[in-house]
Amino acid sequence: MATGYDPADPLAKGTFATAKQGWKDLFIWKQRVVVTNDFGEEHTEWQAPAPLKNPISLFAQLNAKDWTYFLVGFSAWAADAFDFHALSIQTTKLAKYYHRTNTDITTAITLTLLLRSVGAAIFGLAGDKFGRKWPMVMNMIVLGLLQIATIYSATFQQFLAVRSLFGLFMGGVYGNAIAMALENCPVNARGLMSGILQQGYSFGYVLAACVNLGVGGSTNSWKTVFWVGAGLSIGIGFVRACFPESKQFIEARKAGKRAKAPDVFWQETKKMLRQEWRMCIYCIILMTWFNYYSHTSQDSYTTFMLTQKALPSAGATRASILMKTGACVGGTIIGYLSQWFGRRRTIICAAIISACLIPAWILPTTEGGLSASGFMIQFFVQGAWGVIPIHLNELSPPAFRSSFPGVTYQLGNMISSPSAQIVNAIAESHSVKSSNGKPASAYGPVMGVATAIIALGIAVTTALGPEKRGRHFETVGPPVAEVVAKDIEEGRVSYEKAETRATETVDEETGSTDRDTEKK
Structure with a gap:
């Protein structure tokens, strides 16, 4: 047994005991860690976080192959976000095209988010069983084809049907992308790389907003944005096909032959769910809060600026671009800080600060004011999100690092799927005076109250949950x-x-x- 360590009480057993221990540990700078030595003996000790390293030196720890995996995962996640936000930032155009209300159009967002969890389960388990490569290739190519199918949807019913299928295949991207990108990263670089990776989502939004700005505000211009999204998704699918399988999956296959009995993997999946059901439920609850957090604070923001603040289409789009630029910066910086400050403490602080910024976010009336306040609130909203990829990976059962993050994330997405519809429906049923003095839907108050409640929920849930910062992926054996x-x-x-x-x-x-x- 190793000596010279700072002993700690063992990890608590049970839901309430774990929550109580998690709350107490939140105020202790050192982290409670279970260590297993070469003889299989376990002990629990307190470990102080390593000092933050220069980001450049952390980048240098990744070799060319690591960077390839990371960049392909980042690109897939960004293309996935582009395809999704191609609809959310063009709600007004689509409403005019199909002669429907904004709330009707957001039904497509709800259907997409509902079916993402199904796709996450199918393609996440496929990623754990067959590898990260080919499920992702299939996902990206089909997503591009469904973007094209959306363009040729002649009726609103066809439009909804295609977006439902889109959600099914969209759900498979996240789990395989973050597993491939992060499981090859050195331990002390994961906080920084997690923050950058998560901002692939915000980067995809920025790209979609830039393309939307470029095509103008005419009703039929929405189709051009979808064509660009289709090209991105299909292109990344073909690029992924040119690179090898994930190192972790290859090493797992070398350690043992594939099972001839096809039910073995599924038996072990059910066993994992029996053993880790508390962790599964906790992560689903956390991801439900986070998905409400993201969708409530961004999906209707462009509509809010167009209607309540009476900004022109170009001005609202520019403000949206700056808003998500803040998300990219915040996610990277705050994800990096979580390596030293702790995953849970970082999430809690970012959520509380974002709640404090809500008045400054919804009260300005000019493009400059809305751009600046949008930048700052998304800095902290997506800053909290920047910790999530590595936090979920560290909490995942080792043999299910592709399926577990994807399934829990997408189930949270499914539960939060009506968020855009809820915001639009409540806002359209209440009126406030817009910047030009005319009655307008109450998007600002509805988004502000909802975001405040959600930020508080995230802080409480995270404070009572577990953390496994610094967990080693590279020594995990085969599934x-x-x-x-x-x-x-x-x-x-x-x-x-x-x-x-x-x-x-x-x-x-x-x-x-x-x-x-x-x-x-």
Whole structure:
């Protein structure tokens, strides 16, 4: 047993005990960590966070292959966001094109978000079983084709049907993209890289807004934005096809042969859900708050500026671009700080600051004021989001690092899917005086109250949750299903014994330092 460490009480068992321990640990600078030595002996100790390193030196730790994985994952996530926001930033154009209300058009957003969870489950599990590469290639190409199908939707019903299918394939991108991008990163660089990666979503929004600004405000110009999105998605799909499989997945396959019995992986998936159901529920709740946080504060912001603030289309689009530029900057900086300040403390502080900025966000009447306040609030909204990719990866069961983040994220998306409709419906049912003195839908008050409630919910949920900052990914062995399958296939142990061994693998991999399979 190692000596010279600062001992800590073991990790609490049970929901309320874990919440109580998580709350207390929030005010302790050191972090409670489970360490497993080479002999399989475990102990819990307090570890002080390492000082922040120069970002340039952190970038230098990634080799060319690591950067390739990261950039492809970032690009896929940005294209996914472009495709989604091509609709949300053009709600007014689409409403005129199909002769519907803004609330009717946001039904498409609800359907997209509802079906994303289904796609996340299908393609996330496919990513864990078959690899990160080909599920992502398929996702991106089909997304591009569905963007084209949207353009040729002649009726509103066809439009809704295509956007529903779009949501199904859109849901598979996130889990595989962040797993491929982050599991190859060095441990102390993950906070910074997580912040940059998450801002692929904001970067996609900025690209969509820039294209929207370029095509002008005519009703039919929405189709050009969708053509650009289709080209981006299909292009990234073909680029991903040219690069090799993720290193982590290749090493897992080398460690053991593929299971001949197709049900082994699914048996282990069900076992993971039985063992980790509390973690699953917690992450789904957290992601529900976060998805409401994001969609409530951004999806109707352009409509808010066009109607209540009476800005011209070009001015509202410019303000939206600056708003999401703040998101890109904030997500990168705050994600980087989380490596030192702690994942949970960083999220809580960012959420509280964003709530304090709400009056400054909705009260200005000029393009300059709205641009500046939008920049600042999204700096902290997406700053909190910048911690999420690595936080979810560190909380994930090791053999399910592709499916777990994607499924929990998209289930949160599904629950929060009516957010745009709720905001639009409540806003359109209440009137306020607009900047030009005419009655207008009450987007500002509705968005402000909703964002304040959500920010408080995020702070409380995060304060009562777990954290596994610094967890090692690179020592994780193959997926549990492959360990079981190899043992059974080669006749070394019975199924029952192999199953026990697999369970031990999962248990041992919950600490910050994981033993690989060979040491067993």
